[in-house]
Amino acid sequence: MPEMPEVETVRRTLEPLIKGKIISNVTIWYDKIIVNDADFFQRKVVGQKILAIDRYGKYLLIRLTNNLTIVSHLRMEGKYHFLDSDAPKQKHEHVQFTFSDNTYLRYDDVRKFGRMQLIETGTERRNTGIKNLGFEPNSEDFTLDFFLNRVKARKRAIKNVLLDQSIVCGLGNIYTDEVLWQSKIHPLSIANKIAQDSLVELFYDINNTIKIAIQYHGTTFHSFLDADGHTGKYQSMLKVYGKSGEPCSRCNTTLEKIKVNGRGTTFCPLCQVVYK
Structure with missing residues (x-):
């Protein structure tokens, strides 16, 4: 999508x-x-x-x-x-x-x-x-306090929380995997158990990743084209999405892929911390 x-x-x-x-x-x-x-x-x-x-x-x-x-x-x-x-x-x-x-x-x-x-x-x-959507990354309403309060109130896996459009509007499978890797958080971590400093980093990683992805015209996997018929360019910057079985660019551990609530999820089993 x-x-x-x-x-x-x-x-x-x-x-x-x-x-x-x-x-x-x-x-x-x-x-x-x-x-x-x-x-x-x-x-x-x-x-x-x-x-x-x-x-x-x-x-x-x-x-x-x-x-x-x-x-x-x-x-x-x-x-x-x-x-x-x-x-x-x-x-x-x-x-x-x-x-x-x-x-x-x-x-x-x-x-x-x-x-x-x-x-x-x-x-x-x-x-x-x-009417069911929350705030967008990089918007005035998407503040650090808003994000922390919403995440800390959830007892679900952080991957599912980030995909909940009423909490962070606009994130999907690609960018969720990417920001969790950037902030070194395992996708199965329970949201309200994650360390505060890691959640703060996650907040800034979400904003920065979305900003850069827009600058690079998005990510093309399968069929995405813009209105001019051109593909996106951000796929060249991806660190984990679509890279299962490849070495992590941060620690060289083989990236793994699992299902989280039915969604394919790629992560590093070594440098992404599990909070439970």
Whole structure:
């Protein structure tokens, strides 16, 4: 699944391509992508101008005129393609926005898990999945005190706590493995047993890793592409994710992979401390 750095990369590359364009038609080839009634979605969106694209966590917020917003979640493999001329529909393209200048935006999703929801602008925290999200790394609200209080109240494995979007919004499997390695915390450590100084380091590692990952346009594993069709570059900086069986770059111990709540998790069995 694209995580926060990948979704931010999509936002940054997509906005200059479609901002200011007027939607003249919407073609929906797979209705389940649309959370609203498909006819309602088409009727309301046609004729609107795209004002901006915002993001919260892993959600894209496509701002339209008439106080409307399309909330888009890419889920596992969703991606957008911008076309400057019409082209035959590809197998996994499910929604097309036609603009008044005869350019096109298509939503492609192999697994069909992604969703779009049309809402009144400003109601995303009441009417969409965003209402269940916590604060983003590097935001004013994501303070050290907030993080410490939330983590210390949990008796679950720290890997599961970090994946809980109500605590840290935007972290997924890739960056969770990376920040736990950086802070030398074993993924099965019980959250409220972890030493305070290690949690402080974890907080700063989360912020720094997300910041750098965005600068490098995210991580490409399998199918992630930005709106220009380019891959991310952060995968060249990964220390543990996808490297099971390789030597740890810090201590040379062979990295191991286990399942934590069904999620593949790679770690160093020597330099990542287990707190129980």
